[in-house]
Amino acid sequence: MAQHATSQLEHNNHKIFLGIEVDSFDYGIPVECVREIVYQIKLNPLPKTPAFVRGVATIRDETIPVLDLNILLGGEQQTHIHDESSYVVIQLADSSQSLTHVCLLADQILQTYKLDIDDIDPPPSITGGKLINYILGVSRIDDHVLVLFEPADLISPYLNTVKPYVTYNDNAVLSDSNVEEERKNKNRYLSIFVNGEEFAFPLPAIFQVINVSSITAHVDDELPDFICKAGLYSDQIVVIVPLAEIISGEKSTDTSNYNNSRDVVILVQLKEGLVGIVVNHIGQSYESETEPQKNSVCSDLQRERVHSLGFIQKSEKSIEIINPFEIFSDKELSALNVWMKNVSQIMKVSNIEQKDTDAGDDKENSHARYAGSYLVTQVGDHLIGLDNRYVDEVLSYRTLLPLRNGPHWFPGVLDLRNNTYPVINLHTKFGLDHADVDGDERNVLVMIRNNEHKIGLMVNKVMHSAIISASELSGTEQSAIYITPEALNAVATTSEGLVHIIDLVNVIEMPEVSANIRLQELKQGSEAPEF
Numbered sequence: 001m002a003q004h005a006t007s008q009l010e011h012n013n014h015k016i017f018l019g020i021e022v023d024s025f026d027y028g029i030p031v032e033c034v035r036e037i038v039y040q041i042k043l044n045p046l047p048k049t050p051a052f053v054r055g056v057a058t059i060r061d062e063t064i065p066v067l068d069l070n071i072l073l074g075g076e077q078q079t080h081i082h083d084e085s086s087y088v089v090i091q092l093a094d095s096s097q098s099l100t101h102v103c104l105l106a107d108q109i110l111q112t113y114k115l116d117i118d119d120i121d122p123p124p125s126i127t128g129g130k131l132i133n134y135i136l137g138v139s140r141i142d143d144h145v146l147v148l149f150e151p152a153d154l155i156s157p158y159l160n161t162v163k164p165y166v167t168y169n170d171n172a173v174l175s176d177s178n179v180e181e182e183r184k185n186k187n188r189y190l191s192i193f194v195n196g197e198e199f200a201f202p203l204p205a206i207f208q209v210i211n212v213s214s215i216t217a218h219v220d221d222e223l224p225d226f227i228c229k230a231g232l233y234s235d236q237i238v239v240i241v242p243l244a245e246i247i248s249g250e251k252s253t254d255t256s257n258y259n260n261s262r263d264v265v266i267l268v269q270l271k272e273g274l275v276g277i278v279v280n281h282i283g284q285s286y287e288s289e290t291e292p293q294k295n296s297v298c299s300d301l302q303r304e305r306v307h308s309l310g311f312i313q314k315s316e317k318s319i320e321i322i323n324p325f326e327i328f329s330d331k332e333l334s335a336l337n338v339w340m341k342n343v344s345q346i347m348k349v350s351n352i353e354q355k356d357t358d359a360g361d362d363k364e365n366s367h368a369r370y371a372g373s374y375l376v377t378q379v380g381d382h383l384i385g386l387d388n389r390y391v392d393e394v395l396s397y398r399t400l401l402p403l404r405n406g407p408h409w410f411p412g413v414l415d416l417r418n419n420t421y422p423v424i425n426l427h428t429k430f431g432l433d434h435a436d437v438d439g440d441e442r443n444v445l446v447m448i449r450n451n452e453h454k455i456g457l458m459v460n461k462v463m464h465s466a467i468i469s470a471s472e473l474s475g476t477e478q479s480a481i482y483i484t485p486e487a488l489n490a491v492a493t494t495s496e497g498l499v500h501i502i503d504l505v506n507v508i509e510m511p512e513v514s515a516n517i518r519l520q521e522l523k524q525g526s527e528a529p530e531f
Contacts, residue, residue, distance in 0.1 A: 004398045008323045013117055014114055014115060014116050014117065015030060015114075015115055015257060016030070016031045016112055016113070016115075017029060017031065017112065017113050017148055018031050018034055018081040018088070018109070018110075018112055018116050018139075018142050019071070019089065019109070019110030019111050019112065019113055019114060019146060020086065020106040020107075020108070020109055021102075021106060021107045021108045021109075021110055021112060021454075022069045022073060022074050022075075022079070022176075023070045023073075023077075023079070024107075025147065025401070025402075026110065026141070026144055026145070026147065026150060027069075027073075027146065027147050027148070027150050028113060028115075028139070028144050028146045028147070028148045028149075028421065028499070029088070029090070029148075029149060029150070030136075030148075030150065031092045033092065033114060033150075033151055033152065034088055034089070034090055035089045035091050035101065035358075035456075036059075036089045037086065037087070037088055037089070037091060037109060038059060038086075038087040038088075038089060038103070039084065039085070039086060039087070040083070041057040041059065041066075041087055041103075041219065042057060042058070043055045043056075043057055043066060043081070044056050044057065045233055050071075050158075050436075051068070051069075051071050051078060052067050052072050052158070053065060053066075053067060053072035053217075054067065054068050054081075054105055056179035057087075057116075059089060059103065062101060062339050063104065064071075064089065064101050064103045064309065065102055066087065066103045066104075066105055067102055067105065067155065068105050069102055069104050069105060069106050070107075072154055072158070072429060073154070073404050074404020074405045075404065079105050079106070080106070084108065085105065085106075085107070085108075086105075086106045086107070086108050086109045086314050087103050087104065087105055087106075087493055088103065088104045088109075088503075089101060089102075089103050089104075090102060090103075090104060092151065092152040092153065092156075092159075099418065100159065101411065102155060104151065107460050113137050113139075113141060113146065115148075116278060119140070119311060120136075120137040120138070120139045120148065121137055121139065121160070121419065121420050121505055122136040122140075123135040123136065123137055124138075124403060124406075124410070124413050124420070124422035124528060125340070125453065126422055126424070126449075126450065126453055126455050126508050126509070127453070127508070129163070129331060129507045131406045131407060131422060132403055132404075132405060132406040132410075133153050134149045134150050134151075134154040134405070134459075135147065135148070135403060136148040136149055136154035137170050138151055138401075138413065140415075145401055145415055145420065147401070147403065150307050150520070152328070154405075165302055172496060174470075174515060178420055187202075187287065187290075188202070188203040188204070188285060188286070188287050189201065189202055189203055189285065189286045189287075189288070189312065189319075189321060190203045190206060190282060190283070190284075190285050190286075191268065191282065191283035191284055191286060191319065192243065192264075192279040192281075192282055192283065193244045193279060193281050193282075193283055194244050194247065194279050194280055195244060195280070197247075197288065197316075198283060198319055198465065199243070199247075199319065199320050199321075199322055199521065200286060200312070200319050200320070200321050200322070201266060201320065201321070201322060201324050201414075202218055202309070202323070202324075202374075203285060203392070203416045205268060205323075205324050205325060206267070206268065206324075206479070207267040207268055207269040207274070208267040209264060209265070209266060209487040210233060210264070210265050210267060210276075210482070211244060211263065211264055211265065211476075211484065212263045212264070212265055212278065212485070213264070213475065213476050213477045214233060214424070214482070215231040215232065215233050215238055215240065215265065215276065215435055216231055216232055216233075216477065217348045222336050223339075224332070224336060225337055226241075226328070227239045227240070227241065228240050228241055228245065228278075228521055229244055230343070231278075233267075233274065234356070235278075236273070236274050236277045237273055237274070237340055237343060238265075238267070238273075238274045238275070238289065239273070239274070239275055239276065239336065239340075240265070240275075240276045240278060241275065241276070241277055241327060242278040242330070242489060243277050243278060243279050243322075244278075246277070246306060246504065247306060255329060258276075263278050263280060263281075263485065263502055264277055264278075264279050264280070264281055264282055264484065264485065265277065265279075265353075266279060266324065268283075268324045270325065270328075270333070271337075273336075273337075273340050275324075275327070277324060277327070277380045278424050279324070281484070281485075281486060282484075284511065286314060286319070289390075291297065291310065292309050292310025292311055292312055292321045293310050293311045293312070293313070295316075300330065306322060307322065307323040307326040307327070308320055308321065308322060308323070309321040309322070309323050309390060314417060326451045328457075328527060331395045344404075359450075367470070367473040367475065367489070367490040368470035368473065369499050370386065370390075370468075370489050370490045371468055371469050371470040371472075371473060372388075372468065373387075373388040373389075373466070373467055373468075374386060374387060374388060374389055374465070374467075374469070374499070374501065375387075375391050375394075375446065375462065375464075375465050376462075376463040376464055376465070376496070377446060377457075377459040377461065377462050377463060378459060378460040378461045378463060379426045379430065380427055380432035380458050380460065381419065382432060382480060382481055382498075382500060383434075383463070383476045383496065383497055383498060383500065384426065384430075384459070384499070384500050384502060385447060385466075385468065385492065385499045385500060385502065386448070386502070386504060387504050388465060390448040390449065390450065390504050391446060391447075391448055392445045392447045392448055392449050392454060394445070394446050394447070394462050395416075395444075395445055395447065396443060396444055396445070397414060397443050397445055398443070400413060400414055400423055401413050401414075401415055401420070404432055407451065407511065408428055409424055409425050409426075409428040409429045410422065410425070411422070411423055411425050413460065413509070414445065414456050419452050421455060421456055422453075422455055422456070423445065423455070423456040423457075423458055424455060424456070424457055424458065424507075425458045426457055426458055426507075429449070429507060429512075429513050429514065430481055430483055430513060430514055431481075431482075431483075431514030432481060443458070444460065445457065445458060445459075446459060446462065448504065448508075450504075450505060450508050452469075455508060457489055463496070466494070466496070468492045468501070469517075472487075472492045472493055472494060473490045473491070473492050473501070474490065474491055474492075474493065475491070476488050476489075476490065476491060478491045478493075478498065478500070479491050479500060480498055480529055481500060482514065483513045483514055484503075484510065484512075484513050484514070486503060486506045486510060486513075487501055487502055487503055487506045487507050487510060488500060488501070488503065489501045489502065489503050493525075496525055499519070
């Protein structure tokens with residue numbers, strides 16, 4: 001078991017938890033947040049509320065919303081209510097420190113557990129940070145696992161949804177307002193990094209995210225002077241502009257700076273065609289309740305191509321929102337349109353392929369450093385090479401303990417030899433479809449070590465270990481899958497097919513290695529705004 005516990009559990013040598021059962025899984029909540037347990041209440045359903053709001057109940061002359069724990073914890077079905085259903089009334093403080101009472105619906109109450117700190121595994125983590133914010137830890141009671149969670153952290157994101165149904169000053173305020181609809185109207189942004197500095201683009205403005213190596217057939221002759229490079233992506237002409245130049249206002253004469261295969265290109269669809277804005281890497285998505293804060297100084301400076309939409313405040317820092325639709329002037333857009341029409345007429349595919357071949361010859365030996373011993377695995381329909389230096393063991397498993405509401409690639413934890421280990425589903429990490437497997441195939445986990453953390457990687461099957469030589473390695477442009485440049489080192493051509501040599505550390509630590517899947521998820525439900 002773990003020799004330390006999370007900060008929430010370090011105040012005493014032991015903690016007391018109330019055990020509850022939800023959808024056949026056992027959970028524990030700190031007893032200090034429990035006001036009372038109720039077994040029979042009259043539940044009044046509410047129209048037009050999310051599935052986790054089962055209604056309101058009057059308890060001790062107070063109107064309290066009743067929340068379905070199974071739905072809150074990520075389950076798909078509402079809890080079946082019967083005569084012995086259990087209700088736990090808890091109290092939590094909102095941002096103004098006023099107390100709010102909510103009632104949690106569970107399948108049944110188990111008992112209270114007094115747990116020593118040393119008997120509590122810390123929350124699942126792969127890089128030191130919690131994968132799920134509401135999980136306090138995991139403990140083992142006899143032959144089953146007890147998941148410990150903090151109700152306040154679980155409910156806080158939905159507090160604005162339930163507060164309209166809470167009694168204040170003996171007056172019940174009921175509202176039909178749909179908070180989920182309001183959430184869709186938030187301003188949404190994707191952060192990008194250039195030379196260590198963070199900026200952001202409006203999320204709906206982004207057409208696609210690709211890496212530099214995905215743009216082939218670079219055309220360097222007779223470009224408009226405001227364009228760095230141009231090439232093809234999916235048979236479409238893409239003009240390339242580094243964000244570093246846009247920000248600094250200075251054009252670099254050394255275009256080799258933009259051949260780094262680890263750079264990322266943000267594609268923006270203009271009327272004239274695709275524009276690729278080069279950044280070092282993408283970060284996280286941000287949502288803001290309010291419009292970006294305008295800064296008159298930045299507006300008055302008129303910084304060439306930088307058209308600032310304002311700033312958002314995150315973690316005591318200001319992040320500037322840049323409008324990618326206005327990086328060119330009207331005169332430049334007109335010239336760009338003429339150039340694209342001319343190029344599309346005169347560009348010959350044979351010449352383009354020859355340029356790619358020449359460029360490949362220059363890079364032939366650049367991937368030799370990745371030669372070595374790899375565990376070849378199948379993920380979906382593709383072969384993935386895992387560096388054997390990180391592999392600890394390979395095992396089959398029957399079930400995982402699901403910890404829901406975490407990252408979509410995190411299916412849960414493996415209970416193994418009196419320890420729990422987080423598991424990463426490589427299918428969803430890479431944005432791949434699951435391959436069809438025979439009925440007698442068992443689930444396979446490759447257990448690896450990343451620093452002090454032991455982690456399971458879910459794959460379809462383990463093929464074999466192989467020594468991959470430098471002569472078999474080539475650049476990532478041959479890859480049959482698209483993942484962010486930081487996650488893919490090279491591709492090996494073997495008798496079994498292409499083996500993708502991944503950067504195992506980056507695959508583990510990056511929140512999303514399939515940039516396009518991530519972008520689609522972030523943009524789901526977004527509408528393109530007017531700028």
